Amino acid sequence: MHGIPDTLWSLIDERLAATAAAVLLPLAVYILISGLDDLIADLAWLRLRRRFAPPAATPGLDPRIAVFIPCWQEADVIGSMLQHNLAAIAWSDYEVFVGVYPNDPGTADAVREVQRTQPRVHLAFVPHSGPTSKPDCLNWVYQQMLVHEEHTGSRFDLVLIHDAEDVIHPQAFDRLAAACERAGMAQLPVLPLSTPWSDWTHGVYCDDFAESQGKDLSTRHALGAFVPSCGVGTCFRRDALDRLAAAEDNRLFQPDALTEDYDIGLRLHRMGIAQAFVPLEFEGGAPVATREYFPRRARAAIRQRTRWVTGNALQSWQRHGWPGGWMNRWYLWRDRKGLWGNPLSLLCNLLLVYGTVSLTAHAAMGSAWPLLRHVRAWPGAETLLLVTTGLFAARLAFRAVACARVYGWLFAAGVPLRMLWGNWVNCAATIRALVQFLAAQLARRPLVWVKTEHAYPTRGALLSHKRRLGDILVDYRYCTREQVERAALENSSLRLGERLVQLGFLTEARLYEALSVQQALPVIELTPARVAPAAARALPARLVEQFDILPFEVRDGTLHLAGPQIPGDDLIAEIRRFSRLEPRFHLITPTAFQLLQPRVRRAAAGS
Numbered sequence: 001m002h003g004i005p006d007t008l009w010s011l012i013d014e015r016l017a018a019t020a021a022a023v024l025l026p027l028a029v030y031i032l033i034s035g036l037d038d039l040i041a042d043l044a045w046l047r048l049r050r051r052f053a054p055p056a057a058t059p060g061l062d063p064r065i066a067v068f069i070p071c072w073q074e075a076d077v078i079g080s081m082l083q084h085n086l087a088a089i090a091w092s093d094y095e096v097f098v099g100v101y102p103n104d105p106g107t108a109d110a111v112r113e114v115q116r117t118q119p120r121v122h123l124a125f126v127p128h129s130g131p132t133s134k135p136d137c138l139n140w141v142y143q144q145m146l147v148h149e150e151h152t153g154s155r156f157d158l159v160l161i162h163d164a165e166d167v168i169h170p171q172a173f174d175r176l177a178a179a180c181e182r183a184g185m186a187q188l189p190v191l192p193l194s195t196p197w198s199d200w201t202h203g204v205y206c207d208d209f210a211e212s213q214g215k216d217l218s219t220r221h222a223l224g225a226f227v228p229s230c231g232v233g234t235c236f237r238r239d240a241l242d243r244l245a246a247a248e249d250n251r252l253f254q255p256d257a258l259t260e261d262y263d264i265g266l267r268l269h270r271m272g273i274a275q276a277f278v279p280l281e282f283e284g285g286a287p288v289a290t291r292e293y294f295p296r297r298a299r300a301a302i303r304q305r306t307r308w309v310t311g312n313a314l315q316s317w318q319r320h321g322w323p324g325g326w327m328n329r330w331y332l333w334r335d336r337k338g339l340w341g342n343p344l345s346l347l348c349n350l351l352l353v354y355g356t357v358s359l360t361a362h363a364a365m366g367s368a369w370p371l372l373r374h375v376r377a378w379p380g381a382e383t384l385l386l387v388t389t390g391l392f393a394a395r396l397a398f399r400a401v402a403c404a405r406v407y408g409w410l411f412a413a414g415v416p417l418r419m420l421w422g423n424w425v426n427c428a429a430t431i432r433a434l435v436q437f438l439a440a441q442l443a444r445r446p447l448v449w450v451k452t453e454h455a456y457p458t459r460g461a462l463l464s465h466k467r468r469l470g471d472i473l474v475d476y477r478y479c480t481r482e483q484v485e486r487a488a489l490e491n492s493s494l495r496l497g498e499r500l501v502q503l504g505f506l507t508e509a510r511l512y513e514a515l516s517v518q519q520a521l522p523v524i525e526l527t528p529a530r531v532a533p534a535a536a537r538a539l540p541a542r543l544v545e546q547f548d549i550l551p552f553e554v555r556d557g558t559l560h561l562a563g564p565q566i567p568g569d570d571l572i573a574e575i576r577r578f579s580r581l582e583p584r585f586h587l588i589t590p591t592a593f594q595l596l597q598p599r600v601r602r603a604a605a606g607s
Contacts, residue, residue: 014370017358021374024351025381027344028388034341035391037334042398045219052218052279054288057178063157065094065173065235066145070137072130074164075106081164082114082121087520088466090475091173095148095156096121099141101130117522122148134231135253135260142241142252160235161261167193167291168233170467175278175288176235183276184240185268188233189213189289191406197414201301204422205294207415211402213289214280221277225331226269226324228312231261233290240273247271256446259311266316270323280405284468287406291465298425305429306436310447313339314437338430346427349420469496472517478510508589512564516587519566524586526552526562526596535559538579547571550588550596557581562588562596 071078078098086096100108100123108123115121124144126137138161149155158180162168172188179186191209195202213230221227244252244267257263269275281288295301313336322329355371362369375381396416404412440447470484479500487499497515500506516523531552538551538559549571553560559581561567567585575583588596 013358016354017370017374020351020354020358020371021378023347024375025378025384027347027351028381028384030344031348031388032384032391034337035388035395037337038395038398039391041216041219041334042394044223045215045398048219048222049215051222054175054279054281055178055182055276057174058181061177061181062091062093063177063180064154065091065158065160065177066156067094067096067160067162068099068124068138068141068145069096069162069164070099070134070141071104071107071111071164072101072137073104073107075104075110078107078164079110079114081166082111082118083520084465085162085166085168086114086118086120087517088170089168089173090170090467090471091177094120094173097124097141097145097148098122099124099126099137099144101126101128101132101137103129133255133257133260135257136255138253138260139251139255155238157238158235159238159241161229161232162290163232163292165292166232167465169286169288169290169465170471171283171288172233172290176233179276179278180235180237182274184237184243184273185227185229185265186235186276186278187217187227187230187265188235188278189217189280189287190230190233191287191289191291192294193291194407194411195293195296197411199296200418200421201298201425202294202296203411203414203418204301204425206407206411207399207403207418207422210406211399214402214405215398217277218279220331221275223327223331224325225328226266227275227277228265228335229261230290231259232292234261240268243271243273244268257311258307258315258447262312262316263319266320266323269328270320286465298428301425302429302432305426306432309338309342309430309433310437312336314433315447338426339434342423342426342430345423349423466518469514469518472514473497473500473506473510476514476517478514479505508591512587512589515566519587521566521585521587524562524588526550526586526588526592528596531596538581539575540578543574543578547574548593549585550593554581558584560584560586562586562593564588564590564593 069078069081082096082098096118098107098111098121100111102125108125111121111123115123122144124141126132126140130137142159145156145159158177160173160176169188176186176188191213192202192205194206197203217227241252244264248254248267252264253260254263265275278288295304316332317336322332324332358371359369375385396419399419400412400415403415437447470479470488473479473484474481483500483503483505484496487496487503487505490499490503492499492502494502497506497511501508501511512523515521531550532554535551535554538554539549543549544551547563547567548565549561549563549567551559551561559575559579561575561583563585564587567583572583
């Protein structure tokens with residue numbers, strides 16, 4: 001075969017088959033144990049899932065909420081994150097505290113820009129240069145919140161943690177406030193945003209989180225084990241934080257914890273503080289969850305998962321051991337078994353590849369498959385392999401069902417292939433975590449916090465995550481619910497807001513005030529005198545007419561534009577083809593737009 005004598009090839013093939021069989025059988029025993037462990041957890045979900053229901057809030061109880069957002073070098077995303085979420089959140093009594101380091105002026109400037117129009121946003125400076133760690137930043141944000149309470153004479157009831165890349169669901173605060181009526185800590189599901197099918201690494205995150213957030217954490221909570229925080233979408237009641245601060249020398253989060261979210265969940269459980277996981281539900285076809293992008297390249301994913309393995313498995317094992325009853329210990333085992341399970345999963349992949357190639361080669365040559373002969377030499381080996389194959393099939397089925405629930409069956413069809421890719425990523429992260437942890441222990445030096453690079457969705461991608469216009473109109477008392485429902489039933493090609501105006505239920509000005517709230521875009525009263533000729537000529541006339549936009553001012557490297565339509569990603573892309581200026585959009589009513597169009601055309605023509 002390719003110049004190798006048949007006898008030598010047969011000898012090599014025989015040795016490989018014998019080695020594979022010797023490894024395969026003890027590996028199958030572990031797979032049997034781990035597979036039964038997973039099957040028990042999956043069957044528990046099947047048994048308990050009908051009990052999972054979102055918490056019901058007490059009418060008239062609207063707690064004050066403080067939102068903490070720790071930042072380090074988030075200038076590229078924090079402005080968009082704040083603008084979108086402040087417009088989307090359907091809750092009135094809350095304040096946002098953004099933790100910023102003094103040596104990160106870009107992030108501070110981006111937050112100050114939002115503060116100009118959003119007084120509920122506060123800069124919370126860490127008193128020393130960064131980066132330190134996320135828990136250290138959160139501790140200082142907490143101190144800044146206490147100072148704010150002293151100055152204002154008011155007290156927050158709940159503290160909610162988010163990151164600079166989060167897309168917050170409009171009803172998130174409502175669900176968490178309801179859950180915190182009975183629990184000191186509540187966790188809302190966290191799910192990756194959708195990406196193309198070809199995004200293999202991000203797809204692994206989609207599969208992982210669809211299963212953990214849609215199935216595993218709800219079961220874990222129902223069985224009485226501790227609920228780990230997911231780092232975002234976690235809400236704490238103030239009495240729980242007060243107890244934690246008193247017990248931990250006024251430090252809520254352990255500054256040297258690589259996964260402070262997992263750590264605080266375990267600490268609260270050990271203190272007897274009730275925890276809750278808000279079951280995954282869907283509203284208008286979309287999950288009520290915190291959404292974000294996760295790493296889309298293998299190297300970044302390995303870095304992030306190295307931190308997760310180190311913090312959730314190694315560091316928590318070292319600090320906390322195996323506390324609680326047998327149910328809690330079982331889930332600690334499940335959290336930590338990746339330390340040995342991830343490398344063994346990669347070994348399974350290698351054996352699968354070898355077995356497939358070997359079987360294909362021997363079938364093509366018409367010869368007996370030596371691996372099968374070596375396996376049959378062990379009594380009961382074939383039965384063991386059949387059982388483990390069945391367990392693996394069940395594992396794939398449960399994972400695919402969880403994925404399909406969030407992302408659809410077409411995406412879920414890729415679960416088996418993504419599981420193979422995920423085994424390699426997880427194995428690399430686990431080995432890296434073990435090496436780094438051991439090196440740090442031997443050198444007696446602290447572990448280093450590794451920051452994940454963040455990206456924020458485009459304006460177009462955020463459209464499905466905004467509050468519904470009808471809800472905003474009712475909340476602001478611009479229309480009644482009955483008027484909105486009547487307009488929605490009208491058989492017309494007009495959009496909801498236009499139908500309400502046509503029916504006389506709403507003025508054009510009020511409609512655009514509501515759109516401003518929904519889209520986080522300012523409404524502007526633009527007069528012809530404010531239209532600068534140089535700005536009007538900044539874009540081609542074709543583009544101005546095609547997208548109904550009015551360039552009216554250039555200031556500080558920014559091109560200001562006004563229009564009656566919500567700008568989409570296609571418009572932003574077109575503008576960036578013709579101008580290096582950063583576009584900033586303003587809403588203007590259709591009536592004002594029609595009056596200003598002649599002025600812009602004359603200015604563009606140089607008249």
